Amino acid sequence: MAQKLHITTSPHVHCGDTIERNMRTVIWALVPAFIASVIVFGAGAVIVTATSVASCLFFEWFITRFLLKRPSTLGDGSAIITGILLAFNLPSNIPLYMIVMGALVAIGIGKMAFGGLGNNPFNPALVGRVFLLISFPARMTSWPVPHQMMAYSDAVTGATPLNLIGQIAGGNTAAVDQLPGLKDLFLGNIGGCLGEVSAVALLIGLVILLWRKVITWHIPVTILVTVAVLTGIMWLINPVLYVNPLYHLCAGGLMLGAIFMATDYVTSPMTAQGMVWYGIGIGFLTVIIRYFGSYPEGMSFAILIMNAVVPLINNWCKPKRFGEAVK
Amino acid sequence: MNTFKIGGVHPEPNKLTADRKIETLALPKQAVFPLSQHIGAPAVPCVQKGDMVRVGTRIAEPGGFMSASIHSSVSGKVAKIDSVIDASGVRKPAIFIDVEGDEWEPSIDRSDKLILQSTKTREEIIECIKNAGIVGMGGACFPTHVKLCPPKECTIDTLIINAVECEPYLTADHRLMLEHPDEIIIGVKIILKVLGIDRAVIGVEANKPDAISLLQSKTSMVSGIEVMPLQMKYPQGGEKQLIEAVTGRQVPPPPALPANVGCVVQNVGTVFAIYEAVMKNKPLFERIVTVTGKGLKNPCNLKVRMGTPVSQLIEYAGGMPEDTGKLISGGPMMGRPLLDDTAPVVKGTSVLLMIPEADAIRREERNCIRCAKCVQACPMGLEPYLLATASESADWECAEENWIMSCIECGCCQSTCPSRRPLLDWVRLAKNRVGGIIRARNAKK
């Protein structure tokens, strides 16, 4: 025999999947949303995304190599995704130093403090984003109006659809006239954070993820359906104060969160039943915060709260065992 | 198309030898018969060094109730009773016979004539199967005469013939169905008579349309035997998954058996062996073995006498490729790696698979990224990531609570894990330990 035989036991073949392949597919699925953000926000989008990705990569490399003294994990692609998703949760006129701070918190506290990929209980991009939101509420809640292609920090800001929805619910029903049409909401000709504006681009990303079997339908569909049902009920109760559920689906960070943030492998439940309860919880909390909380957008908090509940969900929601019913 | 509901994966079928007719391999120079070729107590030799035997002579008797006899597949002289390393990876006692000529026991009917009817009674058939040393030929090697006498509390209503062959590369059962369909149908009728029932379903995976249509045309005139095409999915050929696909019933967790849901499952190779034993008085001493693998010059399906060293089959197939990294007795998902090519063909050897070094090597193991692909893949509804972690920390209680004894070791979980974690290695360790704890607990009662 030319070489030694392996005596390791079955299975002897593998489907070929790797962590990198899954991360690469997620990055490809985020490309349509990135293109949309550049079309809508111009230079600002490029600057913010580039800074965020570079900072996340740097901090992960530095912490892994010098503080934890382990081989670099940049190759697995998760730091790039955290960078992109953090950028997608920021307005396009945010100062560079805030992006860097957000990246440091996202990677350093949200991920590496727990031991790196696979060990963190909270979505790192959201940890960074919420840190920035609480530390710099003014800069984090002023969004440039769309189509200021060369503007960055000097962009003109204005109310986003979600701001307007909140105002309408608060009693300022005249704001309905300022609300962009559903077509604009769907395509992305609106203000908001970088990655959340274009529903169609995000949905293309969802199709890519489902087709390549990176995620299953349970979490995104459950979140969107829950939000649609709850806002639909409120709209039916009082259509003047509470807008059409379709507006809610396309406005704010709901699509981005439902498709890319809540479906993060490490922080989401492990069983189909658990994913459904997780999605219902996120949808419910998002609607509550949107309508009854003082922040216009509730998605980030909703996801972080449900991330904390995931270990309980994993304990309670076990898969259907073969032969269980007969037992 | 029917299939099982939970989990499953779709490996590359790689049925390289599906169109290769069965060829007969030449006799070996020395045949080696391990005494433990079946589930249960090893057989006890009834020959000694120097005895002359013929083809079909019994050389070992059952070692207990759950055991089977072993017959010589060659004629010659018993050289020694020594030990050999078989697919289990450890040295086991075996009978070595130096081959001289090819003299068969006179009682064996060697003609090609198809015998349609048997006058034997049910008890006589069972005795005949027992004396022929027939065990499950799908790989599990359960003594057939025990399986065909299910516990009295169980009411059997369906016989299921496992012709699924869901593992990639395997084609032995496929060729058997194409080349000996009549014998198989007669064998099914024999088993129906033994069980005293009138319904049999032959489950075949949809990737064998020629076998399905051939068997369907043969069974169209026979009442009670039905051919059911099943969706291609691994592990469709697993006993529990097959029962669910055919009847919709789920077998409860161990210690329950298929008999508890009214089913008896037999591999189609076992059915053929039953025909030969009952109708031709031929004990079990030869079987079809697929020799296959990418890079093999001449992958083939061979009719092989038991005891032939595996090296002879590999030589016939063109020799072991230079870059072979693993020699496997069995399929790529559940087969056992052979330590070298001196192992003999035994009753459970359905395929010899050679995998190149590049595919055999295990990639570096990473952290669990909690993607839940293993949970989605598991056909028994378990959580392999959790069971593996429990096993690594020796938390046997957690493993038992999470149904680890239901694991059928199919390998779906490990083959989908993007982090390349050795899930099944850990689960097997935990099953061993938890099984011991359960046995000790039951013994105390």
Next chain:
Amino acid sequence: MSFILTAVLVLGLTGLVLGLVLYAVSRKFKVEEDPRVGQIAELLPGANCGGCGFPGCAAFAEACVKSESMDGLKCSVCKSEVMQQIAAITGHAVEVGVEKVAVVRCAGSCANRPATRVYDGAKSCAAAALMNGGATGCFFGCLGCGDCVKACKFDAIRMDAETGLPVVDQDKCTACGACAKACPRNIIELRNKNKLDRRVYVSCVNKDKGPVAKKACAVACIGCGKCVKACPFEAITLENNLAYIDFEKCRLCRKCVDECPQHTILAVNFPPKKVVPPAEPKEQEPAQAPAEQPKQAEQAVNVEQPVKEEQK
């Protein structure tokens, strides 16, 4: 100023009240415990290694106080003086046990026992032992995945990267038995430490016939029985092609070491044998160790074990 006074008074009073409450509660709900249990627990190492057979040092302390005598109660991690102190507290006599040490009875290093196959599965000896005989020709020897290292709570055993075998640090080893239990092939045994930490043992557990064992490993025991004949104290038995030295009977004379054709029997912590010219009378080997004698197990083994590779 008055608000500082108010703050101090309020907090001070609160502290006092809560302190009184805590005191009352601690008196009312006090668990009556024999104070000796606490005294004994103080003396114990507190590693909760389980070597005594009890779940933790506290449980062992309780058992000492509750039981009628000290039979069967031994903490192998403690030195014998500590056990005497514990005995004094309980009022029972304790037998001074012999100090033991974990001994790895396999010398099948990468050089002596070449790997003929590759194992790249889960890094666990227990898992590997279940699957098959292993990556070498010896189906009894060390698998090298380090279950023993994982089991040790005292950092007394480590894997040598060059040889692929575990190495016991005899100074840190407390003979708790965790590594011996963890080894699926029962290669590690707790043997008497003897004076000056010397010991003689057969560094092999291979039960295969001689030729098979020798083919697999250069220093395997082939079951020839020469050591059995050489031992003047009948300390060596031969069973299943494997010699075994009973450490209770062994007097460390080392006659077996010279007889063994495979150099399987190792003598640890002995000074190197002097080459004695035949004319002069034989010098008595000094019982006390001179200061320069190497104490570490590793060094002694290297000195005493003439590994095949050194012999040209």
